[in-house]
Amino acid sequence: MTQTRGVFGDALLIARKDLLLERRAKIGLGQVIPFAILVLLLFAFALDPDRGVLKQATPGLFWVTVLFSSVLTLQRSFGLEAEDGILEALRLSGLSPAGIYLGKVTALTIELLLLEAVLVLGVAVLYDTEFLGIPLLLAIAVTATLGISAAGAVYGALAARLRSRETLLPLLLLPLLAPVLIAATRGCEVSLQREAMSGWPWAALLGIFALVYLTLGSFLFRPLLEDA
Amino acid sequence: MSAIVHLHSAVALIGRFPALAGVDLDVDPGEILLLRGPNGAGKTTLLGVCAGLIGLSSGEAVVLGEDLTSHRRAVRRRVGLLGHDSFLYQDLSVVENLDFWSRAAAATVADGRAALDRLGVASRLFELPVHALSAGQRRRVSFAAMICRRPELWLLDEPHAGLDSAGRDLVDGLMQEAAASGATVMFASHELDRAENVAHRAVTISGGVILPASQPEPASQPEPASQPEP
Numbered sequence: 001m002t003q004t005r006g007v008f009g010d011a012l013l014i015a016r017k018d019l020l021l022e023r024r025a026k027i028g029l030g031q032v033i034p035f036a037i038l039v040l041l042l043f044a045f046a047l048d049p050d051r052g053v054l055k056q057a058t059p060g061l062f063w064v065t066v067l068f069s070s071v072l073t074l075q076r077s078f079g080l081e082a083e084d085g086i087l088e089a090l091r092l093s094g095l096s097p098a099g100i101y102l103g104k105v106t107a108l109t110i111e112l113l114l115l116e117a118v119l120v121l122g123v124a125v126l127y128d129t130e131f132l133g134i135p136l137l138l139a140i141a142v143t144a145t146l147g148i149s150a151a152g153a154v155y156g157a158l159a160a161r162l163r164s165r166e167t168l169l170p171l172l173l174l175p176l177l178a179p180v181l182i183a184a185t186r187g188c189e190v191s192l193q194r195e196a197m198s199g200w201p202w203a204a205l206l207g208i209f210a211l212v213y214l215t216l217g218s219f220l221f222r223p224l225l226e227d228a
Numbered sequence: 229m230s231a232i233v234h235l236h237s238a239v240a241l242i243g244r245f246p247a248l249a250g251v252d253l254d255v256d257p258g259e260i261l262l263l264r265g266p267n268g269a270g271k272t273t274l275l276g277v278c279a280g281l282i283g284l285s286s287g288e289a290v291v292l293g294e295d296l297t298s299h300r301r302a303v304r305r306r307v308g309l310l311g312h313d314s315f316l317y318q319d320l321s322v323v324e325n326l327d328f329w330s331r332a333a334a335a336t337v338a339d340g341r342a343a344l345d346r347l348g349v350a351s352r353l354f355e356l357p358v359h360a361l362s363a364g365q366r367r368r369v370s371f372a373a374m375i376c377r378r379p380e381l382w383l384l385d386e387p388h389a390g391l392d393s394a395g396r397d398l399v400d401g402l403m404q405e406a407a408a409s410g411a412t413v414m415f416a417s418h419e420l421d422r423a424e425n426v427a428h429r430a431v432t433i434s435g436g437v438i439l440p441a442s443q444p445e446p447a448s449q450p451e452p453a454s455q456p457e458p
Contacts, residue, residue, distance in 0.1 A: 085313025
């Protein structure tokens with residue numbers, strides 16, 4: 001007996017598999033989260049003499065840390081697909097490329113949101129940050145993370161089979177994610193300054209960025225998978 | 229009876245190297261075809277072309293009624309490929325891999341478990357991560373992941389590699405069963421004594437072309453420095 005699924009069924013299958021792989025290998029828990037906390041600590045050491053600067057720069061430092069950590073998460077996620085002929089097996093499987101893409105974006109978004117939850121605790125303790133405008137902060141976190149995952153999955157697939165993917169991926173990805181860094185930082189800044197209303201356009205901008213990449217990625221993933 | 233695989237003057241490039249340099253081949257339904265030839269002859273590339281993974285740069289290829297020059301992807305769901313790689317996630321357990329790949333192929337979890345039983349994978353191994361298995365056990369799990377797809381065309385690259393004697397007999401039996409039930413099998417092997425007993429027909433590939441039946445197999449294949457056979 002066979003089962004039939006649509007794009008979203010395929011996406012769910014891939015997302016569950018990726019999250020299961022993370023649960024088994026614990027790379028996020030054992031390597032990415034410690035790395036992210038270490039970066040926060042290093043920022044704290046570097047800027048500690050002037051507590052005011054550290055506090056003022058919290059949103060920017062938080063999102064820079066998220067971006068660096070997302071590169072590690074992406075490399076792990078697509079590195080796994082490049083091993084042991086998995087990319088060939090996925091091409092043979094009959095799964096829709098758009099479903100594979102959306103599944104990987106879903107799993108990446110969940111993993112990065114969990115990382116951000118830990119980092120929020122980190123900045124609260126290390127940088128003495130008081131969180132205000134929670135609804136806006138949540139909206140910015142979700143839309144920015146979705147944007148990072150959506151764009152990251154496109155470039156992760158592009159770099160997947162290249163020998164130099166470890167160095168190439170950050171070079172390709174970080175400039176592209178500069179708008180996310182700027183919008184997420186500005187949005188968080190105004191939220192932390194109790195000016196939540198003026199922060200929503202930044203959240204909307206992040207949402208548009210995510211939507212554009214989700215649409216592009218859904219169409220581009222087939223040729224990326226073929227050429228990877 | 230129309231051929232399951234029909235290749236005419238098929239040329240496939242790996243980079244700029246012509247891994248297939250004008251292959252002519254017809255394989256009938258239910259046939260077990262042995263591809264023999266030295267390393268770098270083009271056997272793996274030929275299997276990749278038939279699986280719809282490698283495109284042709286010229287020539288004709290029709291597999292399972294699908295023209296691979298225009299509809300390469302259409303054939304993929306209908307073939308089963310056992311390659312040099314395991315096609316398994318090393319950090320997932322045996323059953324987690326089988327559950328994923330059977331669902332991906334629109335088969336059921338029960339199909340995956342049945343395939344594991346058929347391959348003689350002991351139930352005590354089910355929860356072990358794939359990286360903890362021996363090469364032979366991994367090969368059996370890869371084989372199980374392939375047959376749970378119920379492919380119409382089996383493409384096997386060195387199917388006996390890494391298996392013990394019982395495992396090799398099992399693989400031979402599976403190929404014969406598949407052919408008896410109407411599937412077609414193409415396999416590449418260097419274990420000619422065993423392989424020729426199983427195969428209905430054998431062809432020799434060398435330098436990217438199929439040699440005429442009367443021509444003996446060359447002892448070794450001169451290869452370029454960066455032989456790119458995948």
